[in-house]
Amino acid sequence: MRLIITFFFIISLFTGFISSQTLEERANAISKEEMQSVVEFLGNDLVEGRAPGTRGGNLSEIYMKSIFKLLGMVPGFNNDYMQPILIKGFTIDKLTLNGNGVTLNYLDDVVGSWVGSDENFNLKGDAVFVGFGITAGLWKWDDFKNVDVKDKIIIARVNDPGFYNNAIFEGKALTYFGRWTYHIEEAIRRGAAGILLIHTDETAGYGWNVVKNSWSGEEIYLESDISNNLKFRGWISEASFKKFLETKKIDINKLYELSKSPKFKPIPLGFSIDISGTAKKRELVIHNVVAEIPGKTDKKIVITAHIDHFGIGLESNGDAIFNGAIDNASAVSAMMVTAKILKEFQKDLYYSVVFVACQAEEAGLLGSKYFVQTYKDRDKIIANINYESTPVWGKTTDFMAVGGEYSTIEDMLKPILEKEGLQYSYFSLTNQGFYFRSDQFPFARYNIPAVWMSAGENDDSGQKKYPQYWKTNYHTVNDEYDPNWPMDGMKETIKMTLLLIEHINKTQAIPQWKRSLPFPLLIDKK
Ligand SMILES: [Zn+2]
Numbered sequence: 001m002r003l004i005i006t007f008f009f010i011i012s013l014f015t016g017f018i019s020s021q022t023l024e025e026r027a028n029a030i031s032k033e034e035m036q037s038v039v040e041f042l043g044n045d046l047v048e049g050r051a052p053g054t055r056g057g058n059l060s061e062i063y064m065k066s067i068f069k070l071l072g073m074v075p076g077f078n079n080d081y082m083q084p085i086l087i088k089g090f091t092i093d094k095l096t097l098n099g100n101g102v103t104l105n106y107l108d109d110v111v112g113s114w115v116g117s118d119e120n121f122n123l124k125g126d127a128v129f130v131g132f133g134i135t136a137g138l139w140k141w142d143d144f145k146n147v148d149v150k151d152k153i154i155i156a157r158v159n160d161p162g163f164y165n166n167a168i169f170e171g172k173a174l175t176y177f178g179r180w181t182y183h184i185e186e187a188i189r190r191g192a193a194g195i196l197l198i199h200t201d202e203t204a205g206y207g208w209n210v211v212k213n214s215w216s217g218e219e220i221y222l223e224s225d226i227s228n229n230l231k232f233r234g235w236i237s238e239a240s241f242k243k244f245l246e247t248k249k250i251d252i253n254k255l256y257e258l259s260k261s262p263k264f265k266p267i268p269l270g271f272s273i274d275i276s277g278t279a280k281k282r283e284l285v286i287h288n289v290v291a292e293i294p295g296k297t298d299k300k301i302v303i304t305a306h307i308d309h310f311g312i313g314l315e316s317n318g319d320a321i322f323n324g325a326i327d328n329a330s331a332v333s334a335m336m337v338t339a340k341i342l343k344e345f346q347k348d349l350y351y352s353v354v355f356v357a358c359q360a361e362e363a364g365l366l367g368s369k370y371f372v373q374t375y376k377d378r379d380k381i382i383a384n385i386n387y388e389s390t391p392v393w394g395k396t397t398d399f400m401a402v403g404g405e406y407s408t409i410e411d412m413l414k415p416i417l418e419k420e421g422l423q424y425s426y427f428s429l430t431n432q433g434f435y436f437r438s439d440q441f442p443f444a445r446y447n448i449p450a451v452w453m454s455a456g457e458n459d460d461s462g463q464k465k466y467p468q469y470w471k472t473n474y475h476t477v478n479d480e481y482d483p484n485w486p487m488d489g490m491k492e493t494i495k496m497t498l499l500l501i502e503h504i505n506k507t508q509a510i511p512q513w514k515r516s517l518p519f520p521l522l523i524d525k526k
Contacts, residue, residue, distance in 0.1 A: 023341070023345050023348070023498055023499070023502050024495075024498075024499065024502075026341055026344065026345070026498075027341065027491075027494065027495035027498050027499070028495070030337060030341070030491050030494060030495070032487050034337050034340070035333055035334070035337055035487045035490050035491065035494075036333070036483070036485075036487065037333065037336075038067070038329065038332055038333035038336045038337075039325060039329040039330045039332070039333040039392075039481055040481055040483070041063065041329075042060060042063070042307070042324075042325075042329035042332060042333075043323045043324070043325030043329045043480065043481035044323075044481070045321050045323065047059060047060060047323075048311060048312055048321060049309050049310055049311040049312055049313075049321050049322040049323055049324060050307060050308050050309045050311065050324060050329075051308065051309065051310060051311025051312070052087065052220065052284075052286045052308050052359050052360045052363065053087065053089075053220075053284040053285075053286050054311050054312075056311065057286065057307075057308060057311070057359075058286075060307045060308070060357075061082065061286070061287045061289050061307065061357070061359070064081075064289035064307060064332075064357040065081045065082065065289050067336055068081055068289065068291035068339070068355070069081070071291075071336075071339055071340055071343050072343060073291035073292060073293055073339065073343060073355070074291065074292050074293075074294065075290070075291065075292070076290030076291045076292040076354050076355070076356070077288070077290040077375070078376075080290075081289055081290060081291055082287040082288075082289060082290075083287055083288040083289075083290055083370075083371065083374075084285050084286075084287055085222070085285065085286050085287065085288065085359060085360070085366070085367060085370050086222075086223060086283060086284075086285055087220045087221070087222065087283070087284050087285070087286055087360065087366065088115070088220065088221050088222075088223060088226060088281060088282075088283055089218045089219070089220045089221075089281065089282045089283070089284060090113050090114060090115055090218065090219050090220075090221070090279050090280070090281050091217065091218040091219075091279060091280045091281075092106065092111075092112065092113065092114060092216075092277060092278075092279045093277070093278045093279060093280065094106065094277040094278045095110065095111075095112065095114075095275070095276075095277035096275075096276055096277060097109070097110050097236075097273055097274070097275055098273070098274040098276075099127060099244045099247070099271050099272065099273040099274070100244065100247040100248065100271040101247060102243050102244055102247060104236070104240050104243070104244075106277070107212055107216060108237075108240075109236065109237055109239075109240035110196070110234055110235065110236050110237070110240060111211060111212055111215035111216060111234055111235050112196075112215060112232055112233055112234020112235065113215070113219040113221075113232070113233050113234065114231060114232055114275075114277065114279040115219075115221060115226040115230075115231055115232075115233070116231040117281075119278055119279060119280065119281070120276075120277075120278050121231070121232075121275070121276060121277060121278070121279060122274070122275070122276040123153075123193055123194055123231060123232055123274075123275045123276070124272055124273070124274045124275070125151055125152050125153035125192075125193045125194060125272060125273060126152050126153065126268060126269075126271075126272050127152070127153050127155060127244070127268070127269040127270075127271055127272060127273045128147075128149055128152045128153070128154050128155065128266050128267065128268050128269065129154075129155050129156075129255055129259075129266065129267045129269055130143055130144065130149065130154045130155065130156050130266045131143040131156070131157060131255075131258070131259035131264045131266070132156060132157050132158075132159070132160055132161060132177075132178075132183075132259055133154065133156035133157075133183050133186050133187065133195075134160060134161070134177045134182075134183075134186065135186060136169070136177050136520075138516050138517075138518060139161075139168045139169055140262065141161065141168070141169075141262055142262075143259075143264050143265075143266070144190060144266060145264075145265045145266070147265060147266040149187075149190050149191070149192050149266060150190065150191035150192070150229070151191065151192070151193045151229070152192055152193065152194075153192070153193060153194040153195070153196065153232075153272075153273045153275070154187055154190070154192045154194070154195050154196075154266075155195075155196045155197075155198060155236070155241065155269075156183045156187070156195060156196075156197055156198070157197075157198050157203060157256070157259055158178065158179075158180050158183065158197050158198065158199070158203050158204050159174065159178040159203040159204070159205075160174070160175050160177045160178035161259075161260060161262075162175065162178070163178070163203060164260045165260070169518075170518060172430065172431060173430040173431065173433075174205070174430070174431050174432065174433035174436075175433070175518045175519070176433065176435075176436045176441075176518060176519035176520075177518070177519070178433065179433055179436050179437075180197050180204075180235075181364060181436070182519075183195065183197055184230070184233050187230050187233075188228045188229070188230045191229050192229065192230055193229055193230065193231060193232070194230065194231065194232035194233070194234075194273075194275060195230065195232070195233055195234070196234055196235065196236040196241070196273075197234070197235045197236070198235075198236060198238055198241050199211055199235050199236065199237050199238060200238045205431050205432065208237050211235045213314075215234070215235060217313075219363070220284075220360060220363045220366065221363075221364075221366070222366050222369065222370055224373065225364075232275050238252070244269070244271070244273075245269070247271065248269060248270050248271060250269065255267065286359045286360060286367075287359060288356055288357065288358055288359050288367045288368075288370070288371050289307070289356070289357040290354065290355070290356050290357075290371070291339070291354070291355050292352055292353065292354045292355070293339070293342055293343055293346055293349060293352065293353045293355075294346075294349075294352045295346075295349035295350050295351045295352040295353065295505070296349065296350050296351075297350060297351060297352065298352060298377065298380055299351050299352065299380050299381075299382050299510075300351060300352045300353065300354050300377065300380050300381050300382065301351050301352075301353050301354070301381075301382060301383050301384075301385065301501060301504065302353075302354045302355075302356060302381050302383070302384045302385075302443065302448075303335055303338060303339070303353060303354070303355050303356070303384075303385050303386075303387070303497075304335070304355075304356045304357075304358050304368055304384060304385070304386045304387070304439045304440070304443075305328055305331040305332045305334065305335040305357065305358070305386065305387040305388070305439070306328045306331070306332075306357075306358040306359070306360075306361030306362070306367065306368070306388070306438070306439055307328070307332055307357045307358065307359060308324075308328075308358075308359050308360055308361055308362055308363075308367075309322055309323070309324025309327060309328065309329075309362060309479075310322035310324065310362060310475070313477070315477075316476075316477055317477070319477040319478075320477065321477060322475070322476070322477055322479065323477070323479055323480050323481065324479050325479050325480050325481040325482075326389050326390070326391075326392060326469060326473070326474075326479055327388070327389040327474060327475070327479055328361070328387075328388060328389055329481070330389065330390040330391075330392050330490060331387035331388050331389060331390040332357060332387075333390070333490065334387045334390045334490050334493050334494050334497075335355060335357070335387050337490075337494050338355075338387075338494050338497055338498065339353075339355050341494075341498060342498070342501065348502070348505065349505055350505040350506075350508055351382065351504065351505055351508075353501070354381075356368070356371055356439075358371065358439050361438065361439055365437075365438070365439055365441060365442055367439070368439035368441075368442045368443070369442040371442075372442045372443055372445075372446045372448075373442075373446075378446060378448075381443070381448050382448075382449075382504075382510045382511060383409065383448065383449050383450065383451075383504070383510075383511045384439075384440055384443035384444075384448055384449070384450035384451075385440075385450070385451060385453055385497055385500070385501075386438055386439045386440035386443075386450065386451065386452045386453070387452070387453065387454070387493065387497075388438040388439070388440075388452050388454070389454075389469070389474070390454060390455075390489070390490050390493050391454060391455045391459065391465070391466045391469075391489030391490065391493065392482075392485040392486070392487055392489055392490055393459040393461060393465040393466065393485065393486055393488070393489050394459040394460040394461050394465075394486045394488050394489065395459065395460050395486075395488040395489070395492065396422070396455045396456045396457070396458050396459045396460070396488075396489055396492060397421075397422065397423060397456070397458045397460075398422060398423040398424070398425035398455075398456030398457065398458050399413075399417050399420075399422040399423070399424060399425065399454070399455055399456050399492065399496055400424075400425055400426060400427060400452075400453075400454045400455075400456050400457075401413050401424075401451040401452070401453055401454075402426075402427065402434055402435050402440070402451060402452035402453075402454065403435040403440060403444065403450060403451050403452060404424075404451045405515070406444070406449070406513055406514065406515060406517055407449035407450075407451070407511050407512060407513050407514055408449070408509075408511050408512050408514055409449055409451050409500070409511045410424075411514075412500060412503055412504065412509065412511070413496070413500055416496060416499045416500060416503060417496065420495075420496070422456075422492070422496070423456070425456045425457070425458075427457070428457060428467055429467065429470060432470075434452070435452070436519065438452055440452045441519075444517070444519070445519065445520070445521055445522045446521070446522055446523055447513075447521050447523055449511040449512065449513060453493055453496060453497045453500070454493055455488075455489035455490070455492040455493045455496075459488075459489060460488075466489070
């Protein structure tokens with residue numbers, strides 16, 4: 001008997017020795033196969049590009065749930081892995097805009113969404129030019145000046161006044177106030193009946209074709225985003241807007257000039273716009289997939305990555321499947337490897353870690369927004385770490401925490417990167433407003449410090465493959481899985497994230513905002 005006990009004692013010493021691998025050593029041992037596994041599946045043609053509510057989209061949700069279960073993680077939303085989200089979808093069939101005898105046509109001149117209940121719609125309202133349509137206390141800017149635009153059709157420029165003045169709105173870098181999503185939010189707050197965003201290549205950062213492609217199919221919304229007075233949200237090409245203005249002999253450049261000044265006031269254009277057409281609508285239920293690794297406290301770190309992409313679209317070069325292998329299957333892969341390793345080190349977790357495979361990010365961060373809106377333990381979330389389009393190429397010399405500069409997360413991460421010989425860097429594409437365009441942003445708006453973690457742009461091929469990706473393959477049918485990807489960028493992304501989480505757990509520090517935020521919070525600061 002004694003011999004047997006001694007034997008087991010020795011065995012347990014031995015296995016104890018084996019499992020005394022540190023988190024860092026485990027991160028160094030992440031295999032290429034572990035990282036390939038999820039992206040290889042989600043990027044496969046059979047998953048059909050994972051559009052929300054399609055077979056491929058539903059299949060991706062089930063797949064996430066399976067892996068969470070396999071990893072031994074507990075259900076993360078009301079004792080379930082699946083968080084149902086009711087979505088409303090609208091597709092415009094016909095659309096015309098009439099103003100002062102000028103008729104504008106769908107797709108060539110104007111695109112948009114009708115989010116009302118009628119299939120045959122008609123809306124008439126006075127046209128008011130609202131400049132950039134921005135109210136931003138941080139830069140003491142208010143384009144509305146208490147002018148009532150309720151029930152009007154407002155026409156706004158996209159981008160922000162920093163486009164013309166380096167001293168405000170972070171200069172040429174796109175702030176949240178410059179994003180079209182913000183202009184729509186402000187129109188809702190003001191009670192407008194419709195909004196038309198003026199498109200120029202310069203201020204939008206992309207051509208009319210991009211606007212046309214992304215607004216010509218079904219647009220999906222959360223109920224909370226459409227239960228308001230703003231029934232029409234759309235874009236008008238600058239040339240078409242000029243046709244309206246010519247009938248009143250208004251010079252567009254004069255309007256633009258006025259909009260650059262903080263003294264700007266809304267300008268009634270002296271005519272009304274009649275918006276009419278037909279639209280189809282439907283309801284669908286999709287799911288965020290949520291799982292948790294409980295720590296010693298119920299305070300939580302939330303890790304996110306979106307599972308959706310565009311599905312099957314228009315064919316180009318014989319391919320119609322938007323696989324979204326990098327956007328965002330690679331990031332989901334990174335999230336799942338992170339989950340696997342944190343589960344192995346669960347005993348070291350002070351904070352609980354929640355993983356959310358977010359739905360409908362591409363439609364406007366709908367899944368993450370809904371999660372933050374409805375999560376009953378929102379007050380217990382201390383930070384959000386998001387993975388988005390995780391680099392799959394070689395080792396890099398730099399690393400990014402997009403949005404890290406707004407909070408103490410940056411200060412926690414910098415020494416970790418320094419030890420690894422990695423430089424802390426920023427996206428070179430500053431006109432893209434990346435921080436506001438992925439799932440970290442809804443967390444930030446609910447007052448939770450949030451970052452998007454990613455290996456940087458300088459990979460060892462010397463070809464800057466990551467910035468290249470954004471310019472060439474992003475949101476095209478060419479975003480496909482390649483078994484020859486080196487995956488070192490993903491490994492770095494996972495490792496730095498694990499080390500950051502380890503640091504937060506060891507110090508029990510709670511990340512804090514550290515500067516004025518260039519976007520409006522949706523709840524009061526704590
Ligand atoms: Zn994405």
